[in-house]
Structures are given as structure tokens and as C-alpha cells.
Amino acid sequence: MRLDTLLAIETPEGMDLHLPLAGVFPRLVAWLLDTLLRYLIVVLSSLLCFLFYLLGAWLFSYEKQWGQALAGLWMIALFLIEWFYPVLSEMLLKGRSPGKRALGLLVLREDGRPLSWGASITRNLLRSSNFLFVMATILISTKTHDNGFVVFCLVVIFILLDMIVPCLNQRFQRLGDLAAGTLVVYRQFTLARPPVHRAPAQVLPVPLLLSEQRLLMDFANQTQLSPARTQELASILHPLTEAQSQAQSLNGVAILYGYAATLFGQQKGTKDAETTRI
Amino acid sequence: MLKQQEFEKQNRAVWRDFSQLLLARESKLVPVSNEAVQNLPAAYRRVCQDLAHAQARGYSVELVQELNQLVLRGHQFFYAQTRPAWREILQFIVYGFPRLVRAEWRWISFAWLVTLVPALLVFFVIKIEPNVVYSLATHAELASYAEMYNPSGEHFTEARGAGADISMFGFYIRNNVGIDFQTFASGLLGGIGSIFVLVYNGVQFAVVGGYLQGLGYGKTFWPFVIGHSSFEITAMVFAGAAGMKLGFAWFFPARRTRLAALKFASKNAIRLLYGAALMTFIAAWFEAFWSSSVLIPAEAKFIMGALLWSGLSLYFVFAGRDYAD
Numbered sequence: 001m002r003l004d005t006l007l008a009i010e011t012p013e014g015m016d017l018h019l020p021l022a023g024v025f026p027r028l029v030a031w032l033l034d035t036l037l038r039y040l041i042v043v044l045s046s047l048l049c050f051l052f053y054l055l056g057a058w059l060f061s062y063e064k065q066w067g068q069a070l071a072g073l074w075m076i077a078l079f080l081i082e083w084f085y086p087v088l089s090e091m092l093l094k095g096r097s098p099g100k101r102a103l104g105l106l107v108l109r110e111d112g113r114p115l116s117w118g119a120s121i122t123r124n125l126l127r128s129s130n131f132l133f134v135m136a137t138i139l140i141s142t143k144t145h146d147n148g149f150v151v152f153c154l155v156v157i158f159i160l161l162d163m164i165v166p167c168l169n170q171r172f173q174r175l176g177d178l179a180a181g182t183l184v185v186y187r188q189f190t191l192a193r194p195p196v197h198r199a200p201a202q203v204l205p206v207p208l209l210l211s212e213q214r215l216l217m218d219f220a221n222q223t224q225l226s227p228a229r230t231q232e233l234a235s236i237l238h239p240l241t242e243a244q245s246q247a248q249s250l251n252g253v254a255i256l257y258g259y260a261a262t263l264f265g266q267q268k269g270t271k272d273a274e275t276t277r278i
Numbered sequence: 279m280l281k282q283q284e285f286e287k288q289n290r291a292v293w294r295d296f297s298q299l300l301l302a303r304e305s306k307l308v309p310v311s312n313e314a315v316q317n318l319p320a321a322y323r324r325v326c327q328d329l330a331h332a333q334a335r336g337y338s339v340e341l342v343q344e345l346n347q348l349v350l351r352g353h354q355f356f357y358a359q360t361r362p363a364w365r366e367i368l369q370f371i372v373y374g375f376p377r378l379v380r381a382e383w384r385w386i387s388f389a390w391l392v393t394l395v396p397a398l399l400v401f402f403v404i405k406i407e408p409n410v411v412y413s414l415a416t417h418a419e420l421a422s423y424a425e426m427y428n429p430s431g432e433h434f435t436e437a438r439g440a441g442a443d444i445s446m447f448g449f450y451i452r453n454n455v456g457i458d459f460q461t462f463a464s465g466l467l468g469g470i471g472s473i474f475v476l477v478y479n480g481v482q483f484a485v486v487g488g489y490l491q492g493l494g495y496g497k498t499f500w501p502f503v504i505g506h507s508s509f510e511i512t513a514m515v516f517a518g519a520a521g522m523k524l525g526f527a528w529f530f531p532a533r534r535t536r537l538a539a540l541k542f543a544s545k546n547a548i549r550l551l552y553g554a555a556l557m558t559f560i561a562a563w564f565e566a567f568w569s570s571s572v573l574i575p576a577e578a579k580f581i582m583g584a585l586l587w588s589g590l591s592l593y594f595v596f597a598g599r600d601y602a603d
Contacts, residue, residue, distance in 0.1 A: 064441065072446065072566075079448075117363070217337075
């Protein structure tokens with residue numbers, strides 16, 4: 001049973017690129033952060049407009065006209081921020097708006113390519129929060145807005161729509177993503193090479209399957225287990241390591257590290273400093 | 279089988295060179311020699327092969343991850359589309375948009391019907407029985423409209439300053455383009471939201487127009503709306519059509535899967551919305567600076583209105599027909 005959320009994309013070269021998909025909750029947190037930031041920008045730009053107004057009122061004598069003109073420009077700015085902050089922050093910051101950056105997320109198209117303007121606009125205009133207002137108008141004009149239950153149901157539906165649809169989808173895509181053909185993935189970092197486990201290489205007593213070799217190498221590379229736990233796991237392979245362990249008076253863990261070193265390519269008996277890194 | 283250590287030793291230089299070359303090309307700041315660029319595709323294929331080897335032979339997770347990342351960067355570098363934006367926008371305006379409108383004439387006609395039929399019905403009902411307006415709008419709203427369009431009111435006797443024009447321009451942009459976007463987004467649920475917005479706005483228009491006509495304020499109302507309405511109402515209809523197209527695609531996918539139908543519909547629907555947003559910007563300009571100007575006589579506004587309506591119709595019917603596909 002596979003538990004990874006890795007999506008395999010086939011490239012034109014016939015390679016499988018693996019992308020780690022991001023689930024609903026990281027995206028929700030990123031969206032909240034972005035919304036907060038957007039409100040902050042609105043407040044700041046309003047302040048800026050007000051400062052301009054004060055400046056202009058001090059310089060010119062037509063205060064009222066200046067104030068009105070600024071109000072108009074301010075409304076255009078508000079419009080742009082409300083509707084285009086997500087698009088601009090995604091496109092100008094290479095698919096990672098500030099909220100997504102904080103969570104380590106990245107928006108890509110379905111075939112692994114970076115976002116295009118069309119895709120970004122489509123996925124951001126089709127949010128359920130965008131048509132809440134229309135639904136409110138429907139409710140008010142059909143006079144059902146007094147019915148608290150109806151309102152509650154509708155609000156719940158619309159908020160969850162963007163959270164339910166990703167869960168029903170194999171690629172965690174919400175409606176905007178489905179229409180635009182985009183994915184939200186974790187931005188991969190190159191994993192740091194684990195610290196050195198210095199152990200002399202040991203000859204494998206039996207031939208191992210690829211999965212078993214992989215297991216030994218992962219065991220030697222891991223850094224999260226405590227020494228006691230490592231010993232406990234190594235004792236499972238006691239029948240394998242017994243002979244060499246007694247012959248060389250090393251404990252089982254060192255023997256297993258030695259196997260891993262061999263699998264990595266270190267020759268038995270060499271003391272090459274570089275090769276002890278697995 | 280080649281062990282991981284040996285494998286890395288053999289190939290590390292190639293990977294490093296590829297990575298640096300990609301970085302140089304992406305940043306565009308570092309000059310790169312011609313042979314290096316010509317080798318880029320071959321280097322990318324080599325790195326792809328190395329990743330495949332690493333995956334198949336079960337090398338450590340760190341190595342596979344590193345190579346995966348490198349291949350992803352190469353993939354994005356080679357296949358990302360970079361189109362010059364201004365050229366595309368110009369092409370859209372000159373022939374892309376009218377062709378799109380002609381291609382989607384079914385949805386657009388349906389959207390016009392949905393807007394006009396209820397509106398005309400309500401308008402004539404109000405003509406016959408004026409008191410109907412009071413069940414479609416509140417007294418306060420009607421009173422505010424009456425005050426706004428009163429021929430002897432301040433709106434039509436004093437010239438509005440430039441500042442007020444700009445403030446209304448900003449207001450119209452925020453209000454109207456926002457409604458266009460919301461109309462589009464609300465179409466997602468089977469087109470219901472878009473239909474509702476179109477009917478609602480059509481009826482509103484008919485109520486206000488009918489009421490003011492009944493009061494005898496027609497000579498202030500019609501010149502005001504005739505100019506910018508060509509752009510604004512058409513744009514609203516387009517936005518509604520785009521929303522409906524999207525919503526219906528999910529429920530009536532024809533020969534495609536629902537998902538594929540949604541994606542296919544959304545491509546043209548979003549382009550229709552671009553055009554609608556552009557038209558609404560223009561409408562906002564007209565509404566703020568032309569329609570409400572006291573200095574321009576009503577006859578001129580009627581003539582301009584006629585010009586705009588006919589101009590737009592000609593544009594959508596004839597523009598872009600000569601361009602070879």
C-alpha cells in the first residue's frame with residue numbers, strides 16, 4: 001500500500017518526475033496568510049492615499065477635487081488588490097505567493113511547467129469566495145436571507161466547496177485548479193547528506209534483493225533513531241551479522257553499517273575519507 | 279551493477295555543469311558560450327538517464343531527490359512558454375476577441391435573451407401599471423434614483439469637477455468589473471449564478487428606466503445611459519455567457535469527460551472574460567467622463583450612443599474575418 005502523495009508526471013523524455021502534492025490544510029493556512037497580507041496591503045495603501053491627500057491639500061487649494069480624485073484612484077487600487085493580488089503574487093514571485101512561501105508550497109501546471117498568466121488568472125478568479133456575494137444578492141432578493149438555516153447552509157457549502165473538492169480529487173485540485181490545469185506541490189529541497197557513519201566495509205554474507213539493499217542503505221543513512229532503538233533494530237538481523245560481529249568484535253550496528261558501505265561502493269579495507277559518506 | 283559511490287563520482291561533474299548552465303540561462307546575467315547552449319539538450323537527456331538509473335538501481339533517497347530536482351528544473355526550462363504579452367493583447371483586441379464572440383454566439387445569444395426578455399417584460403408592465411415598481415424596488419432606492427436624475431437637480435445644472443469624475447471612474451471600475459468577475463465565478467454551479475445575475479440586472483434596469491420614464495425624467499436618464507451602456511451591458515452579457523458556458527460544461531460534457539469538458543470550456547470562457555473586463559473598463563471611462571458631463575448636450579450623447587452601439591456591432595460581426603487562420 002503506497003502512502004506517498006507523490007505524483008508521477010511523465011515528461012516528453014519518458015522520465016517520471018515525482019512531485020509531492022500539498023494537501024488541503026497547508027493550502028488553507030497559506031490562503032489565510034495571503035488574505036491577511038492582502039488586508040495589510042489595503043490598509044497601507046489607504047494610509048498612503050490619505051498621506052497624499054494631506055500633501056496635496058497642503059500644496060493645492062482645491063481640496064475637495066483633490067480628495068475626490070484620490071478617492072477614485074484609491075478605489076482602482078483596491079480593485080486591483082482585491083482581484084489581482086493572488087495573480088500578481090503568484091506570477092511575479094515564480095508561483096509562490098508570500099503565504100505559499102511561508103508553507104513551502106509552489107504552484108505548477110499539471111505537466112510540471114511553471115504557471116502561465118492565463119492559468120493563474122483562471123485558478124484565482126474561480127474561488128468559491130468570489131461568488132459568495134452573488135449568492136448573498138440572490139438570498140436577499142428572494143427574501144430567504146431571514147432564514148438563518150438557509151444562510152448557514154449556503155455559507156458552509158461555499159466555504160467547504162474549496163475544501164471538499166480537493167479531498168475528492170486524486171491530485172488535491174480545487175475547482176479553480178481543475179479548470180486551469182494547475183497543481184500545488186511542495187517545493188522540493190535537496191536533502192542534506194546525512195552525517196558520516198564511519199564503519200569499515202563488510203562483505204555481504206548472502207546476496208540481497210534490491211529492496212533489501214535499499215533498506216540497509218536507508219538504515220545506515222537515517223539520523224532520527226536513538227542509539228538504543230538502532231541497536232534494537234539491528235538485533236533483528238542478528239543471525240545475519242552474528243558471525244562477522246564475533247569475528248571482528250564489532251557490534252551488530254557497525255556490521256550493518258559496513259554492509260551499507262559496501263553497497264554504496266566502498267571497497268573492503270580502503271580508508272578513503274570520501275567513501276565513508278553513505 | 280554500478281555502486282552508488284562510483285556512479286556519483288563518474289557523473290557529478292556533468293550534473294554540476296548542467297545545473298550551472300541552467301542557472302546562467304535562467305538569470306540571463308551570466309554570458310554563456312554558444313557550444314555550451316547547444317549542448318544543453320544533450321546534457322538534459324543525460325541527466326534524465328541518470329535519474330532513471332538512480333531510481334531503478336535503488337540508490338539513496340538523497341541522490342534520487344537531487345536528480346529529480348535537477349530534471350524538474352531542466353523540464354521547466356525547456357518547456358516553459360514565454361510569449362510576448364503585448365503582442366498577444368494586441369492580437370486579441372484586433373481579431374481574437376471578435377472571433378471568439380462569433381464562435382460562442384450560441385451562449386452569447388442565450389445570455390442576451392436571458393437579460394432582455396425579463397427586462398422588456400418588466401418595462402412594458404411598468405408602462406401599463408406604474409405601481410408595479412413598488413413591489414420590485416424599495417421607496418428609498420426609487421427616491422434616490424429620482425433625485426439623481428432630476429433635471430433641475432444639481433447633477434444636471436452644475437458641472438462636476440474633474441476630481442469627482444475620477445472618483446466615480448474608480449468607483450465604476452471597482453463595482454462593475456468586480457461584478458463581471460463574480461458573475462463568471464458564480465457560473466461554476468451549473469450556470470445558475472450567472473443566469474440570476476443577468477436576470478437581476480436586466481430587471482433592475484427596466485425598473486429604474488420605467489420608473490424614471492414615468493416621472494418624465496427620460497430626458498436625463500436616457501442620454502446618460504445610452505453611451506456607456508453599449509460597452510457595459512454587452513460586457514455583462516459576455517461575462518454571464520462565460521460563466522454559463524463553464525457551468526454547463528460540467529453538467530453536459532458531451533463527448534468528453536467532465537473534467538476535460540470543464541478545462542476545454544474554461545479556456546475560451548476566461549478569454550471571453552478578459553474581453554468583458556476590458557469593455558467594462560472602457561464603459562467606466564465613458565460613464566465617468568462622458569455620460570455624466572453636463573457640458574455635453576443630450577443630442578450629442580444620443581449620437582455618440584448610436585455610434586458606439588453600431589460600432590460595437592460592426593466590430594463583433596466583421597472584425598477579424600480577413601485574417602488567415
